[in-house]
Amino acid sequence: MSLLQLEDISKKFGQVVVGEGITFQLEQGDAVGIVGPNGAGKTSLFAMISGDIAPDSGAILFDGHNIAHLSPAKRARAGIGRTYQVPRPFENMTVFENALVAAQQGARTRGQKSYDLALGALERTGLAPFANRQAGSLTLLHRKRLELARALSTAPRVLLLDEIAGGLTDLEVNELTAIIRSLRSDGIAVVWIEHVVRALLTTVERLLCLASGVVVADGEPKSVLASDAVRSVYLGGRVLETRGPNE
Amino acid sequence: MSIVTPGAKQHGAPSVRRSSTSPIYTLVGALVLVILLTMAPWIVPAQASSTLMNFFILVIMATMWNLLAGYAGMVSIGQQAFIGLGAYATLYFALKGVNPFVTIPLSTLTCAVIAVPVTFLLFRLRGGYFAIATWVVSDTALLIIGAIPFLGGGTGKLMPGLQSLSPAQTAHYSYLATWIVALVVVTGTYLLLRSRLGLVLASIRDNEVAARSAGVNVQSARRLIFVIAAAGCGAAGAVLAISQPFIQPLSVFNIQWAAEMLFVSMIGGLGTIEGPIIGSILYFVLQQTLQQYGAWYLIIFGSLAVVVALWQPRGLWGAFRERFHGELLPVGYWLREPK
Structure with a gap:
């Protein structure tokens, strides 16, 4: 049984899709990074896990219990x-x-x-x-x-960090990542949204890339960053793909 | 004001104290004040003790309003609902033969009980809509009470049970009743704010979303505060009914009460215990000095409220605290490094 399990989570704000079929699992002591362009649904994903917003469909299991109906306060108390x-x-x-x-x-x-x-x-x-x-x-x-x-x-048993290194100097970021790494040794699972990828790589062992509410890559950080899916998200995939073979 | 020492923790850990200064002065000062105010009817002229009584009623109302708006973020312009209901509950019990002074706790409880279902209606709304809805609640209560002939309908009724006492005795007893209610309300509020719930309220006041994610059950804290504020205003209504023995719906359900609570809390400083008390003192000093100028005194009050809201939104006590870092009634937690 996973500590945190998201099953087929979807959420739309009008026509804007912030989550579509998001599924992932987290074990005790895991450290997962989440990257993705602005508006990909990263913070919304956190809000759905912590209970600030409710998903349109899907289940969120924490420690085997469905917590989708619990208030943010109850989820905080649960860990x-x-x-x-x-x-x-x-x-x-x-x-x-x-x-x-x-x-x-x-x-x-x-x-x-x-x-x-x-x-x-x-x-x-x-x-x-x-x-x-x-x-x-x-x-x-x-x-x-x-x-x-x-x-x-x-x-907490799971800690959701939302761009905690954003806007800090290199030295400050280093101090912060050292603290976060020390939490893992206590068995706290960490999920970390961050644009400062360098900071993420020192800390996480798994990376998730989110784009338009869809998980486009999930796995070992270096291979996720090198994957075509992530490259296309950040660098405008279509253009690269069509140009590649022809030129 | 107790000093909490670390239990079985390792030597040299910081200790947690509940005040940054010695509480002795505050305690002695409070004691002297309590004795003086209890003796007031023997010391000061009747006119002055009647003014003091109105002052206490305002302190009770403002303290309750401050809990609502200053701590739990609920701006109510309908607290007169519970002033009126408290007054009428007292009238009802007195008509049923209960001694008017004994009805005070009964009326307080009645208002608390009425407030519980009301929260389920009101809490569906936020901000301005909530404020308007509280006014609707108050006017609904006014209309219902006005339609009950037993309670005097729209014209009102004389409070029974006080006629056997001489006017001087009535005045003295109502002074004591009002003073005791004010003392209980202010002390109770202070203890409440020093408790775990006080910390919860302060966190809701500062940032509701963050409070939730820190595990604070915002809704139930709000509900509890609304019920407490209703009970407190009910007690104010009860002592009001005894001190002004002819009870009329339009005067006890007057929105003027809400305006006074709001004004006093804002001027004194929202979100502090001392604020509403300071505000009430200022209100009475201004009223006594300006009442000869007729309607002008309302204009001056209004301008003062605008000035404070624009330039000193934390009120007089807030300004004082920022400058001197002093607190009369400390509710916080201070960490002290071991010597």
């Missing part, structure tokens, strides 16, 4: 943590309180246990020195880390 592409800190709360509410509600802990969990997440993401700062006063890097810390505080 699906996510970060948002544009960080959404609780701006008027301190960094520690941001993590604490996730530890108390997402991981269902109380008292000292919740303090330890939240603090552990802050230490892990390097935010401990900022624990008493208002989250609204954080820089972009720290906001991204706070997204991660808050997701970790819910004690």
